[in-house]
Amino acid sequence: MRGKRILILGGTGEARELAAQLLEAGFDPVTSLAGVTASPRWPVGEIRTGGFGGVGGLCTYIESEGIASIVDATHPFAAQISRHGFEAATRCGIPYLRLERPAWRPEAGDHWTEVHNVAEAAAALPKGARPLVTIGRKDIAAFFARGDLSGVARMIEEPTCAVPEGWIVLRERPPFTLEREFNLLMAHGVTHLVSKNAGGEDTRAKLIAAREKNIPVIMIERPAKPVARIAIAARDVITALGDLLSA
Numbered sequence: 001m002r003g004k005r006i007l008i009l010g011g012t013g014e015a016r017e018l019a020a021q022l023l024e025a026g027f028d029p030v031t032s033l034a035g036v037t038a039s040p041r042w043p044v045g046e047i048r049t050g051g052f053g054g055v056g057g058l059c060t061y062i063e064s065e066g067i068a069s070i071v072d073a074t075h076p077f078a079a080q081i082s083r084h085g086f087e088a089a090t091r092c093g094i095p096y097l098r099l100e101r102p103a104w105r106p107e108a109g110d111h112w113t114e115v116h117n118v119a120e121a122a123a124a125l126p127k128g129a130r131p132l133v134t135i136g137r138k139d140i141a142a143f144f145a146r147g148d149l150s151g152v153a154r155m156i157e158e159p160t161c162a163v164p165e166g167w168i169v170l171r172e173r174p175p176f177t178l179e180r181e182f183n184l185l186m187a188h189g190v191t192h193l194v195s196k197n198a199g200g201e202d203t204r205a206k207l208i209a210a211r212e213k214n215i216p217v218i219m220i221e222r223p224a225k226p227v228a229r230i231a232i233a234a235r236d237v238i239t240a241l242g243d244l245l246s247a
Contacts, residue, residue: 003068004028009085010043014099015073018234019043025238058088068245071237073099077196079223086226095244097229099237101199103222104207111216118142121194121218125149131192152188175202181209194218
């Protein structure tokens with residue numbers, strides 16, 4: 001086997017679970033976090049925070065630290081670090097694979113409008129809508145800029161832009177229960193739900209609540225990521241690494 005030092009590009013619950021399972025399986029994981037969240041949930045094992053300085057910096061890190069493989073377990077919308085991880089692994093001649101939760105799919109009774117990006121999502125809301133916007137703080141300004149809207153913006157950290165009158169910011173961290181989501185929609189008179197297609201179970205309840213309350217959903221599609229071997233569970237990563245690193 002080439003080596004057991006695995007670089008996890010992390011920041012998700014899947015990444016935390018993977019670090020624990022890699023340690024248990026005898027690997028030496030180091031989890032890289034972007035450092036943009038003030039109070040992250042820390043994984044077990046070694047942790048690295050902050051950027052690498054692009055693809056070149058990541059290659060230098062791989063070589064200096066004896067990294068045998070990269071496992072990309074970042075958020076489905078973290079497209080840039082995924083591209084950098086794939087390119088660095090290719091340059092350095094080490095395996096790259098992605099641990100990626102499946103995307104949500106519309107079900108019977110859903111009323112989805114699927115859009116390509118945040119700008120399209122903001123434009124898709126009708127005049128006077130009162131949306132629940134659950135896309136995080138980085139892109140919320142596009143919705144705040146529409147003076148005809150009011151609503152609720154849910155995120156983990158405070159937004160970096162001013163919050164207009166008529167908007168409520170909820171700082172909350174998933175998971176969210178179905179009862180919680182029902183109550184939120186009703187208490188704030190929500191007319192639309194805006195979400196990124198992050199997938200996963202921790203935040204699925206909002207989609208169920210919207211469906212049962214006949215609330216339209218503006219769903220932002222995932223950005224394109226490099227074509228690579230994909231696993232949907234940590235145990236599948238362990239199996240794949242065993243194959244890739246023994247080749």
